[in-house]
Amino acid sequence: MSKFDNNKVMPRYMAIALFLTVIGFAVIGKALYIMTAKKQYWTDVADRLKRDSVYVRPNRGNILSCDGQLMATSIPEYKIFMDFQAAAFENDSLWLEKIDSVCEGLAYIFPSKTAAEFKKELEEGRQKVNRNGSVGARHWAIWPRRIDYNTYMEVKQLPFLNMPKYKSGFHEEAFNSRRRPFGSLALRTMGGMYGAKDSAYYGLELSYDSILRGTPGITGRRKVLNKYMNIPVTLPIDGCDIVTTIDVNMQDLAERSLLDMLKNPQVNGELGVAILMEVETGDVKAIVNMMKNENGQYVEAVNSAISYRCEPGSVFKTASFLVALDDGILPQKHPADTSYIIHTGCGVREMHGRFMKDHNWRRGGYGDINVARTLEVSSNIGVSHVIDHFYGSEPERYVKGLYRVGIGEDLKIPLVGYQKPNIRMPERDKRGRFTGKWYMTTLPWMSIGYETQIAPINTVTFYNAIANNGKMMRPRFVKKVMKNGETIAEYPPEVIKERIAKPQAIKTIQTILEHVVSQGLGRKAGSKLFKVAGKTGTAQIADQYGGYHSGITRYWLSFAGYFPADDPRYTCLVCIKKSGLPASGGGMSGVVFHHIAEGVMARHLKRRVDAAHDEDSSPIPDVKNGSAKDANIVLGQLDINKRVSHADGQQREDITPDVTGMGARDAVYELERRGLRVKIIGRGKVKRQSYPAGKLVMKGSECILTLEN
Numbered sequence: 001m002s003k004f005d006n007n008k009v010m011p012r013y014m015a016i017a018l019f020l021t022v023i024g025f026a027v028i029g030k031a032l033y034i035m036t037a038k039k040q041y042w043t044d045v046a047d048r049l050k051r052d053s054v055y056v057r058p059n060r061g062n063i064l065s066c067d068g069q070l071m072a073t074s075i076p077e078y079k080i081f082m083d084f085q086a087a088a089f090e091n092d093s094l095w096l097e098k099i100d101s102v103c104e105g106l107a108y109i110f111p112s113k114t115a116a117e118f119k120k121e122l123e124e125g126r127q128k129v130n131r132n133g134s135v136g137a138r139h140w141a142i143w144p145r146r147i148d149y150n151t152y153m154e155v156k157q158l159p160f161l162n163m164p165k166y167k168s169g170f171h172e173e174a175f176n177s178r179r180r181p182f183g184s185l186a187l188r189t190m191g192g193m194y195g196a197k198d199s200a201y202y203g204l205e206l207s208y209d210s211i212l213r214g215t216p217g218i219t220g221r222r223k224v225l226n227k228y229m230n231i232p233v234t235l236p237i238d239g240c241d242i243v244t245t246i247d248v249n250m251q252d253l254a255e256r257s258l259l260d261m262l263k264n265p266q267v268n269g270e271l272g273v274a275i276l277m278e279v280e281t282g283d284v285k286a287i288v289n290m291m292k293n294e295n296g297q298y299v300e301a302v303n304s305a306i307s308y309r310c311e312p313g314s315v316f317k318t319a320s321f322l323v324a325l326d327d328g329i330l331p332q333k334h335p336a337d338t339s340y341i342i343h344t345g346c347g348v349r350e351m352h353g354r355f356m357k358d359h360n361w362r363r364g365g366y367g368d369i370n371v372a373r374t375l376e377v378s379s380n381i382g383v384s385h386v387i388d389h390f391y392g393s394e395p396e397r398y399v400k401g402l403y404r405v406g407i408g409e410d411l412k413i414p415l416v417g418y419q420k421p422n423i424r425m426p427e428r429d430k431r432g433r434f435t436g437k438w439y440m441t442t443l444p445w446m447s448i449g450y451e452t453q454i455a456p457i458n459t460v461t462f463y464n465a466i467a468n469n470g471k472m473m474r475p476r477f478v479k480k481v482m483k484n485g486e487t488i489a490e491y492p493p494e495v496i497k498e499r500i501a502k503p504q505a506i507k508t509i510q511t512i513l514e515h516v517v518s519q520g521l522g523r524k525a526g527s528k529l530f531k532v533a534g535k536t537g538t539a540q541i542a543d544q545y546g547g548y549h550s551g552i553t554r555y556w557l558s559f560a561g562y563f564p565a566d567d568p569r570y571t572c573l574v575c576i577k578k579s580g581l582p583a584s585g586g587g588m589s590g591v592v593f594h595h596i597a598e599g600v601m602a603r604h605l606k607r608r609v610d611a612a613h614d615e616d617s618s619p620i621p622d623v624k625n626g627s628a629k630d631a632n633i634v635l636g637q638l639d640i641n642k643r644v645s646h647a648d649g650q651q652r653e654d655i656t657p658d659v660t661g662m663g664a665r666d667a668v669y670e671l672e673r674r675g676l677r678v679k680i681i682g683r684g685k686v687k688r689q690s691y692p693a694g695k696l697v698m699k700g701s702e703c704i705l706t707l708e709n
Contacts, residue, residue, distance in 0.1 A: 041132055053233065058214030060176055061239030063190055063204060065248045066283070066479065070181050072190050072205070077146040077177035080155055084126045084136030086169030088160070095126070098160035105158040109151060110143060118142075146175060178205070186251050188289050188303040189415070189477065190244075203303070204244065204477065207414045211481055214239035241482045245283035250276055250600060254286040257595040259298055261576065262290060267588055270554075271577040272298075273305045275460045276596065279568045281493040282464065282473025286596075307417040309453035313539025314378045314585065315560045315573075316407070316449035318509060319462060320387050321375060323401035325505035329390050330371050341368050344381040351388065352440035356381050359538070372512045376520030378536060384444035395426045395443045406472045406500045407454065407462045413475050422453040449539055459560055460573035463534070465497070466513070467562035467571050470506045472497040514565050525559050525590035527598055533568075534561015534593070536585035541577070555583040559590040563597045572596055658693035659705070660686050667705055675699030682707035 034042060063072035088094055103118040125140030142155070152172060156162060161170040178193040191203020200206040217236030254274045262269035269292070276286040287305050290298045302308070324330045330340060347358040347365025358365055358379050366379055374382035391398035402408050402423055410420040423446075426438045445451050457475060465472035474494040481489040500506075513533035517526040526532045537558035555578055562571040574589040574596070584590075653674055659667035667686050668678045674697045684707045691703035 053218050053220050056217035056219050056232075056236045057174075057176060058216060058236035059238040060178070060214065061212040062241045063212075064241055064243045064482075065246050066244060066285070067247070068243070069248050071186065071244065071246065071248075072178055072180050074176045075179050076149055077175045078149070078152040078172045079146055079175070080142045080152065080170070080172050082122065082125060082140045082142055083138045083165075083169035083171060084128075084140060085134065085138055086165075087167045088163065089126070089136060089169060095160065099123075101159045102161060106142070106155070109154050142170075146177065182248060182252075184300055185248065185255065186246055186287060187300040189246070189284075189287050202416060204242065204415070206416050208242050208478065211242060212239040240488065243479045243482060245278075245281075245285060245476050245479055246287070247285045249603070251286040251288070253599040254596050255288045255290075257592045257599070258288050258290060258574065258576075260595075261588060261592045262292075262298060266582060267576065267578055269576045269578045271304060271308070271575075273308070273456045273573070273575040274592065274596065275305050275456060275573045276600070277460055277464050277475065277571045279464055279467045279562060279571055280473075281476060282461070283476050283479070283493070285570070303415065303417055304456070306413060306415055306455055306457045307419050309419045309422060309455050310541055310556055311450045311452060311539050312454045312459055313449040313537035313556055313558060314380075315459055315463075315535050315537035315558050316452070316454070317375060317378065317383045317447070318466070318513065318535050318560075319402055319405055319407040320383055320398075320447040321371070321512070322405050322466075322501055322505060322509050323398060324386055324390065325508055326405065326501040327390075327397075327401060330386070340371055342370070342374055342379070342382040342385060343368055344374075344379050344385075347381070349381045349385070351384065351444050354441050356384055356444065372515055375512050375535065376516050378521055378538075380448045384447050387447035388444040392443060395438075398443065398447075399423060399425050404500070405462070406465055406497055407458065409458065409461070409472070409496060411458060411461060411474060411496070413457065414477060418457070419453075419455050421455070421458050424452065449537065456558075456573055456575050459558070460571055462500075463560045463562060463573065464571035465500050466506060466509060467533075467568035470497075470499040470501055470503065471495060472500050510565070513561065517561065517565075521586045522559065522561070522590055524586050525561060525593045525597075527563070527594065527601075529598065530563060530601055531565035532561055532563045532594075532597060533565035534559055534590075536590060538583055538585040552579050553581070553583075554579050557583055557585040557589045559585055559593045561593060563601065570597070570600060654697050656691050656693055656695045656697055656703075659689055660693075662686050664705070664707060671703055671705075676701055676703045678702075679704045680707060681705065684708045 060074040062070055062074075065071050099119060099122065100115070103115040103122070106118045107113060107115040122140070122142070125137040127135065128137045128140070129135055130137070147155070156170070161168055163170075165171045180187070180190065187203075189203055191200055191205025191207075193200050193205060200209045200212075205212065215237040218233040220231040220233050254276055258272045258274045261267055262272045269290075271292070272288070272290040274286065274288040275284065277284055287303075289300050289302060289304045291301045291304065293299050293301065321330065344358060344366045346367075347361030347363070349356050358377075358381055360366065360377075366373070366377055366382075369377070369379065369382060371386075373379075374386075387398060408421045408423040411418070424438070424442075426442075427435045429435050442451050461472065461475055472495070474496050476491065476493060478491055480487050480491060501509075510533060513535060514531060516522045516535055517532045521536045522532075522534050525534055525536075537556070537560070539556045539558075541554050541556045556575065557578065558573065558575040560571075560573045562568045572593055574592040576589050576592075578588075656674070656676070657670050659670055662670070663685060664680055664683075667689075668680070671678050671691075676691060676697060677700065679702060681704060686705050687708045688706040689703055690705075691701060
């Protein structure tokens with residue numbers, strides 16, 4: 001017989017089951033109630049709770065100049081808030097007692113607002129009604145903008161706000177703010193950051209963002225005894241520093257030189273670009289981008305040096321002649337070879353139905369000139385005639401030559417916004433006729449810098465290759481990456497082309513570019529202290545509507561060159577965009593180039609030890625050959641002792657002296673007293689003498705002296 005009475009046990013089990021079922025339905029009902037009717041309440045509660053794990057931002061790496069100076073660095077900044085539902089606001093008596101002191105302190109720290117204004121805004125936040133019916137804002141801004149650490153600490157010391165944040169409700173939001181110690185210097189190249197997002201959006205900041213940013217860490221938050229404790233889970237890894245090629249002093253020099261010209265009333269430039277590059281390495285030592293804004297101020301708003309593609313003008317003629325020289329079309333033994341004469345006529349020539357003009361066509365043109373003189377005076381007719389004559393039937397060969405010499409190279413530089421050159425290749429149909437927008441006039445106008453678009457960085461890279469004896473270097477902006485003072489990655493100089501043209505062609509074009517500065521249109525870019533080589537450019541450019549005839553002529557003025565010409569160290573390009581006349585690439589951009597070149601070279605001047613002398617001593621000046629009587633009188637009046645530089649103290653009277661560098665009077669005196677008949681051409685000092693120095697004098701012979709200023 002069973003010990004259990006089913007009649008008694010089963011009702012008990014049923015009662016328990018029924019009870020558990022009721023509880024289950026109650027739990028489900030409560031869950032549904034929370035999910036629907038109480039959804040907003042618990043959502044607000046969740047928003048107030050701190051996350052279990054939060055990201056910890058790393059320190060962003062610095063950007064340094066080539067000599068280690070800070071160009072961009074990060075400092076902490078804060079936005080400050082009040083939580084009016086904190087513990088101290090459960091009883092408003094403390095807040096009401098301290099609010100006047102708090103507002104007076106805030107008005108002292110932030111003078112742009114009065115204490116009354118602060119009090120009104122804070123009271124508005126304290127009385128704000130939230131969506132869930134609670135009173136008091138939880139994240140009310142005390143000050144609308146970010147503040148630095150020192151200001152944050154001043155606010156934190158004010159009465160009431162100096163209590164723990166969970167009592168007073170005073171809390172902050174930290175940001176890493178980017179600061180540039182040198183202000184706007186090289187701003188567009190260094191780059192910028194979105195303040196609220198702590199993310200880069202242009203320049204080196206964006207290109208090297210993954211290196212500079214670092215890796216965020218994770219911190220766990222635990223509530224212990226009504227307080228939160230931060231428990232590190234993963235430590236943040238700070239970003240690395242990058243060392244650029246920019247030289248702060250050269251950058252400042254280039255910027256000031258360009259701004260002075262842009263602000264000149266005769267120029268009143270709309271846009272200006274200056275790029276300084278080291279010949280051997282391709283390092284960009286300075287890059288300036290100035291644009292006039294709507295307020296008439298010059299600012300670095302766009303990196304035009306890498307993104308502003310336009311028709312380069314006459315600086316492009318060097319590439320055209322280099323192609324012709326490399327193809328063996330033009331004489332290369334000597335650039336002034338008269339075996340190939342170009343007939344430019346009176347400065348106007350019809351080419352395929354359009355008139356090509358030289359800049360001096362109103363003054364009668366240049367007539368017959370040789371190859372070197374064509375570039376020296378920047379003759380449009382001379383250059384276009386050569387290219388059209390030899391490449392007219394096969395323009396593809398000419399365009400391929402442009403890419404061969406590197407003027408059309410895609411530089412692939414590490415800066416967002418770079419625009420590669422746009423040099424059109426002619427297209428033909430099955431019958432060999434040109435298609436698309438290629439006309440008979442395209443080739444001659446392309447040869448002088450029109451019908452194509454090139455950014456300034458490509459032009460300076462091309463001229464740098466000429467200075468580097470044909471080796472083209474990729475422009476370098478960053479040299480290495482460093483972490484804690486140690487180099488962890490390097491970016492060595494990179495060669496794009498080992499040789500852009502034959503050595504003889506490069507040598508010839510180098511000589512011509514020297515002549516452009518010494519005796520051509522580029523004189524104002526030259527220097528009395530060292531040799532300069534380069535090319536001027538003055539191009540009419542399209543207006544904002546894409547046309548050339550809007551009523552106001554706009555010009556792109558440029559000068560591209562390198563210095564010192566006999567041992568090139570730096571290549572420089574200066575471009576200016578302006579409206580109306582006067583407009584001169586040599587007289588405006590060339591002058592800026594001159595100031596930059598002399599400023600840069602002045603840093604490398606070294607005085608010889610034998611040049612040092614006591615300030616009380618009187619050095620004896622050298623006196624050129626001339627009237628000894630006059631020289632003795634002058635030296636005697638100055639109380640200067642004379643000493644003869646000749647070994648025997650006498651000059652041979654039967655030998656022709658060297659009179660170059662003398663004035664006309666002294667030169668004539670020296671030659672005629674030896675029995676020569678003298679004829680003078682020009683004014684100034686003697687540059688050449690037809691009767692060679694050192695030759696035995698034949699009395700009665702004629703000596704022609706050529707004088708120049």
